[in-house]
Amino acid sequence: MSDAPGLEVVGVTKRFGDFAALSDVSLRLHPGTVHALLGENGAGKSTLVKCIMGFYHADAGELLLDGREIKVGNPRDAQQAGIGMVYQHFTLVPSMTILENLTMGLGFRPGRIDWKVERAKLTAFLDTMPFRVPIDRPVSSLAAGEKQKAEILKQLYLQAKLLILDEPTSVLTPQEADEMLGLIRSMATAGQLTVLIITHKFREVLAFADEVTVLRRGKQVGGGKVSELSVPEMARLMVGDQASRDHAGREEREPGEVMLALTGVQALDDAGGPALQGVDLTVRRGEIVGIAGVSGNGQTALVEVLGGQRRHQGAVTVGGEPFGATREEIARHNFALLPEEPLRNACVGRMSVGENMAFRSFDRAPIGSGVWVKRGALRRHARDLVERYNVRTTGIDAPIMTLSGGNVQRAVLGRELSGEVDVLVCANPVFGLDFSAVADIHGQIVAARNRGAAVLLVSEDLDELLELADRILVMSGGAIVYETKRESADRQSIGLHMAGHA
Amino acid sequence: MAAEALGWWGVPLAVGAGAIRVSTPFLFVSLGEVVTETSGRINLGLEGTLVMGAMSGYAISFYTGSPWLGVLAAGIVGSLLGALHAGICSLPKVNDIAVGIALLLFGTGLAFFLGTPFVAPQAPNLPSIPLGFWSDVPQIQAALKVNVLFFIGVAAAPLLAWALRNTGVGLMIRMVGDNAEAARAMGYSPLTVRLWATCFGGFMAGVGGSFLSLYYPGSWSEGLSSGQGIIAVALVIFARWRPMYCLWASLLFGGAGALGPALQSVGISQGYYLFNAAPYVLTLVIMIIACSPDRTLAGAPGELSITK
Numbered sequence: 001m002s003d004a005p006g007l008e009v010v011g012v013t014k015r016f017g018d019f020a021a022l023s024d025v026s027l028r029l030h031p032g033t034v035h036a037l038l039g040e041n042g043a044g045k046s047t048l049v050k051c052i053m054g055f056y057h058a059d060a061g062e063l064l065l066d067g068r069e070i071k072v073g074n075p076r077d078a079q080q081a082g083i084g085m086v087y088q089h090f091t092l093v094p095s096m097t098i099l100e101n102l103t104m105g106l107g108f109r110p111g112r113i114d115w116k117v118e119r120a121k122l123t124a125f126l127d128t129m130p131f132r133v134p135i136d137r138p139v140s141s142l143a144a145g146e147k148q149k150a151e152i153l154k155q156l157y158l159q160a161k162l163l164i165l166d167e168p169t170s171v172l173t174p175q176e177a178d179e180m181l182g183l184i185r186s187m188a189t190a191g192q193l194t195v196l197i198i199t200h201k202f203r204e205v206l207a208f209a210d211e212v213t214v215l216r217r218g219k220q221v222g223g224g225k226v227s228e229l230s231v232p233e234m235a236r237l238m239v240g241d242q243a244s245r246d247h248a249g250r251e252e253r254e255p256g257e258v259m260l261a262l263t264g265v266q267a268l269d270d271a272g273g274p275a276l277q278g279v280d281l282t283v284r285r286g287e288i289v290g291i292a293g294v295s296g297n298g299q300t301a302l303v304e305v306l307g308g309q310r311r312h313q314g315a316v317t318v319g320g321e322p323f324g325a326t327r328e329e330i331a332r333h334n335f336a337l338l339p340e341e342p343l344r345n346a347c348v349g350r351m352s353v354g355e356n357m358a359f360r361s362f363d364r365a366p367i368g369s370g371v372w373v374k375r376g377a378l379r380r381h382a383r384d385l386v387e388r389y390n391v392r393t394t395g396i397d398a399p400i401m402t403l404s405g406g407n408v409q410r411a412v413l414g415r416e417l418s419g420e421v422d423v424l425v426c427a428n429p430v431f432g433l434d435f436s437a438v439a440d441i442h443g444q445i446v447a448a449r450n451r452g453a454a455v456l457l458v459s460e461d462l463d464e465l466l467e468l469a470d471r472i473l474v475m476s477g478g479a480i481v482y483e484t485k486r487e488s489a490d491r492q493s494i495g496l497h498m499a500g501h502a
Numbered sequence: 503m504a505a506e507a508l509g510w511w512g513v514p515l516a517v518g519a520g521a522i523r524v525s526t527p528f529l530f531v532s533l534g535e536v537v538t539e540t541s542g543r544i545n546l547g548l549e550g551t552l553v554m555g556a557m558s559g560y561a562i563s564f565y566t567g568s569p570w571l572g573v574l575a576a577g578i579v580g581s582l583l584g585a586l587h588a589g590i591c592s593l594p595k596v597n598d599i600a601v602g603i604a605l606l607l608f609g610t611g612l613a614f615f616l617g618t619p620f621v622a623p624q625a626p627n628l629p630s631i632p633l634g635f636w637s638d639v640p641q642i643q644a645a646l647k648v649n650v651l652f653f654i655g656v657a658a659a660p661l662l663a664w665a666l667r668n669t670g671v672g673l674m675i676r677m678v679g680d681n682a683e684a685a686r687a688m689g690y691s692p693l694t695v696r697l698w699a700t701c702f703g704g705f706m707a708g709v710g711g712s713f714l715s716l717y718y719p720g721s722w723s724e725g726l727s728s729g730q731g732i733i734a735v736a737l738v739i740f741a742r743w744r745p746m747y748c749l750w751a752s753l754l755f756g757g758a759g760a761l762g763p764a765l766q767s768v769g770i771s772q773g774y775y776l777f778n779a780a781p782y783v784l785t786l787v788i789m790i791i792a793c794s795p796d797r798t799l800a801g802a803p804g805e806l807s808i809t810k
Contacts (some may be wrong), residue, residue, distance in 0.1 A: 075687050075689075091681070091684040091687055093676065093685070094680055095676065095682045095804070096673070096680070100673055104670075104673050104674065104688060105688055107689075108690065110672040111670060111671075112668055113669060113673070114668060115668070174587050226629045256561055273674055
C-alpha cells in the first residue's frame with residue numbers, strides 16, 4: 001500500500017446567500033494521523049467536508065494534497081485523488097450484496113461480469129484488511145455495524161488513502177464503535193491512511209484522535225494536539241461562552257403508581273419479520289425509564305405500537321386500562337408522544353406551525369367549539385407555546401416544514417406537553433440537534449417527570465440515557481434483555497447487552 | 503362437432519392453449535416493465551404503448567408484406583413512447599404515474615386516430631410452428647400451433663434474470679433503482695439509465711402489441727386490447743420484479759383469460775362475460791393478497807414511487 005497523504009485546507013469560505021456557512025477555515029491533516037473535526041450541529045463541519053469532497057464549491061480557499069494544489073469539482077474527482085468519505089446515512093445499495101456493491105464501485109463495465117475473478121480480487125483485498133464482512137448477503141440483511149464496516153471497506157477498496165468519516169459511530173454499539181475506530185486508528189498509525197473524523201463525542205476524540213479542530217458558527221475557534229487539550233476546554237471551544245438554559249434540576253422523588261405497562265407485546269416489522277418478541281415493561285409516575293439499544297432492535301416498532309401506528313399482540317395498559325391509542329383514550333389518559341422524525345411522524349409539513357400545534361386540542365375547548373375551530377384561540381395557543389418553548393419560526397403561519405429540525409422538535413414537544421401529562425413517550429428526542437436545543441428539550445422532559453409524569457425515553461444515545469433516566473432497560477432482538485438502575489449503571493455491561501452478547 | 507369428441511377434456515386443452523396464446527403480450531409487456539421498474543420508475547402508459555404497437559405493427563406489415571418488419575416497427579414505436587415518458591419524467595417534480603396515465607390515453611387515442619384505415623384490410627400475419635403434427639385430433643393440432651414470439655418471450659425471461667445479476671448494465675439498473683443517491687456517488691446517472699430502461703420497456707410493450715394485431719386475434723380494431731397493458735403492470739408487482747416469475751404469472755393470466763372461450767367451446771355459454779372477467783378478478787385477488795398494511799413489498803426497488 002502506498003503512503004498516507006497529507007491534506008491542507010487553506011482559508012476556505014463558503015456562503016449560502018447572505019449566510020456564511022464557513023469563513024476562512026484552515027486545517028492541516030498530517031499523514032498517517034486521525035484528525036477530529038468537532039462542533040455543534042450547524043457549526044459548518046458538514047459544509048467543510050462537502051467542500052473537500054466536491055459536493056460544494058468553496059467561494060474562496062484552496063486544498064493542498066501532499067503540498068500540491070488540487071481542484072475537486074465533484075465527488076468523482078475526490079475519489080480519483082484518493083479521498084473517500086463514509087456518510088452518516090448508508091450509501092450501499094440495500095438489495096445488492098457487498099460483492100456486487102463493491103464491484104460496481106470500481107467503475108462501469110457494461111458486459112458480463114466474471115464473478116469468479118471479482119470474488120478472488122475482493123477476497124484477496126479483504127485478506128489484507130483488519131476486519132471482515134459477509135460478502136454474499138444482501139446489504140439490507142446486515143447489522144448496522146457490518147454496514148458501517150462495509151462502507152469503510154468500500155472506500156478502501158476504491159483506493160482511498162484519505163478517509164473522511166461523518167459521525168461514523170452513531171449507529172453502533174460502544175463496543176462496535178471502539179473496535180471500528182481502533183482498527184481505523186491502527187491503519188493510520190501504520191501509515192496506510194489519513195483520517196478526518198466528524199464527531200461530537202469527546203470520548204472518541206480522546207481515545208482515537210491525534211489532533212482536533214473545533215468549529216463554531218462556521219469559524220475555526222481552536223484545536224491542536226488532543227494530548228494537550230482537556231474536555232472542558234474542548235467543550236468551551238465548541239459551545240462558546242453563551243449560557244445555555246439550565247437543565248431543570250431533577251428532584252429526588254420516589255416513583256408513584258404504575259402508569260404505563262406492557263405485557264408480552266409482539267409486533268411485526270414492515271417486511272413481516274418479528275420486530276417485538278414479547279416486551280414487558282412498566283413505567284411509574286415520576287420516573288424516566290430509558291430504553292437503550294442499537295437502532296433496528298425493535299425500538300421503532302415499540303414507539304409505533306404506543307402511538308397506534310402498528311398492530312400488535314399483547315397488552316398495553318395506561319393508568320390500568322387497556323390502551324389502543326384512540327383519540328379519546330389519548331385525551332382521557334393525558335398521553336403525550338414525541339416520536340422520532342417528528343416532521344414525518346407527528347406533523348403535517350405543509351400545514352402551519354399554529355395548526356400543527358393544535359392537533360391535540362382543536363376539537364376541545366377553548367379552541368374547538370362544536371364543529372367549529374376558533375382561529376383566534378388557536379393562534380393564541382400557538383403564540384403562547386412558541387414563546388414558552390423557544391420555537392424559532394418566522395411566525396405561527398409558516399408551514400412547519402420550513403422550520404429547522406430542532407424547532408420542529410420543540411414545537412411538537414410543546415404541543416404534547418402543553419396540557420396535563422401523565423404519560424410521555426419520547427423517541428430520540430434530540431437526534432441531530434445542537435447544544436442549546438438539547439438542553440432545552442432535556443430540561444422539558446425532566447420537568448415533566450418532576451411534575452409526576454411517567455416518561456418512557458427511547459434513545460440510541462447512551463450518554464443521554466445515563467444522564468436522564470432513572471432506570472435503563474436494554475432492548476435487543478425485539479425484547480428487553482437487561483435492566484439497571486441509574487446509580488448502578490455500567491457502560492460496559494449495557495454495551496454487551498446491546499450487542500446481544502451477554 | 504369436433505369439440506364434442508373431446509368432451510370436457512377440451513376445457514383444460516383450450517385453457518392450456520389459451521395460456522400460451524394469450525400470455526405472450528402479458529409476457530412481453532411485463533418483462534419490459536420489470537426492467538423499467540427495476541430502474542426505479544413505473545410506466546403506467548404501457549397500455550397505450552401496446553395499442554400503438556399493435557396499430558403500427560399491423561400497418562407496416564400491411565404496407566411491406568412482412569409481419570416481422572411490423573414487429574420491429576412496433577418495437578421502435580414503443581421505445582419512442584418510452585423515451586417520451588422518460589423524457590417528461592426527467593423534468594424536475596414530475597410524477598411518473600401521472601405521466602403514465604396521460605401517455606396511456608394519448609397512446610390509445612393516437613392509435614385509434616391513425617389506425618382507422620387499417621380496420622378493414624387484412625395484413626399478413628406472423629407464422630406459427632405446428633407442434634401438434636403428431637396428433638390426428640384437430641383441437642390438439644390447433645392448440646399446439648405456437649407463435650415464434652412466445653418462444654422468444656420464454657427465452658427472454660431467464661436471459662433478463664441472468665443479465666440483471668451478471669452484467670454491468672444489469673447491476674447498474676438495479677443500483678439506480680434501489681438507491682439513486684449511491685449510484686450518483688459512484689458516477690452513474692439515474693436519469694440516463696432510466697431513459698434507456700423505459701425505452702426498453704416501451705420496445706417490449708410495442709412488440710407485445712404487435713402480437714395482438716399480427717397473430718392473435720390477428721387483425722387491427724379498436725377493441726383489440728382489453729387492458730393487457732395495465733394488467734401486465736400489476737403482474738410485475740405480483741411477480742415481485744423477477745423476470746422468471748413474470749413468465750409464470752403471464753401463463754397464469756393467459757390461462758385465466760382463456761377460460762371464457764374454453765367453456766364456451768364445450769357449450770357453456772351462460773356467464774360467458776363473467777368468465778371473461780377472470781383475469782380482472784384474478785388481478786384484484788392478487789392485489790389483496792399481495793398488499794398488507796404492515797408490510798412493504800419484498801423485492802420492491804427502493805426508488806419506486808409506489809412503494810416509497
